[in-house]
Amino acid sequence: MADSINNIIQISGLRKVFSDGTKTVTALDGISLEVRQGEIFGIIGLSGAGKSTLVRCINLLETPTEGSVIVDGKDMASLNEADLLEARRKIGMIFQGFNLLQQRSALENVCFPLEIAGVKKEDAKVRAASLLETVGLGDRLDAYPSQLSGGMQQRVAIARALANEPKVLLCDEATSALDPKTTLQILELLQKINKEFGVTIVVITHEMKVIERICSRVAILAESRVVESGEVSEVFRHPKTSAAKQLIFPQGEKIETFRGGKRLLRLAFDGTTTDQPIVANMVLSCGEAVSILAADTKLIEGKTVGQMVLQLPENESAAERMLAYLDQENISYTEGE
């Protein structure tokens, strides 16, 4: 096939079943997807969807129960032990918890995969130092992980993953332990690596913003299956499945399952209230949704004037909290059936 040449990773019919004798759990159920040479591919799913198992089936840290995983033309499951170890050296991996050797300095950590591959010590040191330079830690070669921030540790881990010039870099929730600003910096670094080194990157995450930021294509994983996949813009603009909608509009699901009570409330806005979003704030502070049955409000010179009919939630205590909130904010309302 012409286009399979461009696929650096080809997963077909992948199944993974865990069994401890009495219980069996199907972690992956008939996964098929392909990752193209040179792209940043995202796999997103809620926790328990099977993402971590899926990424570990790519470098065979987990052995697939059924199906095939082909990376750079090699059928991973069919390799013998020595060839598998060799193949893994060409697949870098970074983790949520960084997983650096705590008793080794940054430089020694980056040397580690080179030692494993049998590179001479002096050569390894030179290469490791230049990689740490690339990830922006050229001045912290001798620092130990305990002396580095989370973002810096992940940079060391990235340098380490690149040491043996991998064709693929697997990122398992690599930014989930980092604050938003550091997350962006790490994502930018991954993008830079993708461009400059031509490394294909597979990103596993539960965070939408990671996918939006750096991925070109995405697969949505839910309940052990790929439920949607394609270009990020396409999948995110027109999510078809409820799993996809839940990831993309995390609040959407709640409103669909809104159980309205009988109590209706008519709010009157006479322009004297502040310019706060009253209804939204009430919903947020009370932790329950309301349904807007009718609204006829206008913005006149920046003031909201008009009225709105709300259906309060079935949950009585939440409904009472909402009334208390409105009293506190001096919003006039009347209650009716």
Add this chain to the structure above:
Amino acid sequence: MMDTKLLTLVGSGFAESLYMTFFATLFSYVIGLPIGLILAITSPEGIKPSREINFGLGAVVNFLRSVPFIILAVAIIPLTRLVTGTSIGSTAAIVPLVVAAAPLVARSVESSVKGVDSGVIEAARSMGATTWQIIKKVMLPEALPSLITGLASATITVLGFSAMAGAFGGGGLGAIAINYGYYRGQSDIMYVMVILLVLMVQIIQKIGDRMSVRVDKTIRESGSAAPEDNNTEH
């Protein structure tokens, strides 16, 4: 009793105790360290799980650990004679000391190695490390501070056992304490021996603690705390 005679007595007892403790600990590690490693890597969550090996080895270790030292020492006298040609004296005492301490060492090593973050081991596997490379370059170096603490405990345990060995011809400070202090009723000598043993234990513990801290790179020197992410990265 004359002072010089007492000093000679204490000096030789001290030397015998050191001799027994050192060699018994050394051989306990020669046997116990590999067994501990095998127990760790063959455990269900280890890198080479094997129920048979883990269960079999674990059973032997547990059996030896559950026999009281005095009884074990008497029971293996034939083995002691086979190895050393005698069943009396400090060299002979080393055999039961090793048989009793090696299982403790194995469990101590096992627990140190199991304390290594499984994520770090997984990272090494993802890089294509062989089992032996993981043991040599990940497990042992990462567990080193804990292994040193374990070594201090093991040495102290062996020292305690060696004092017990004094009761049946093993020599050392324990023998002096029981022969002079108990059988002859010279309680002052017994107290001197007890104080010496306590001092030895304290010194071994202190050395172990110091070394463990010194090699441990996860303990930062004061004033060099890890930077926060937001204010240090550009």
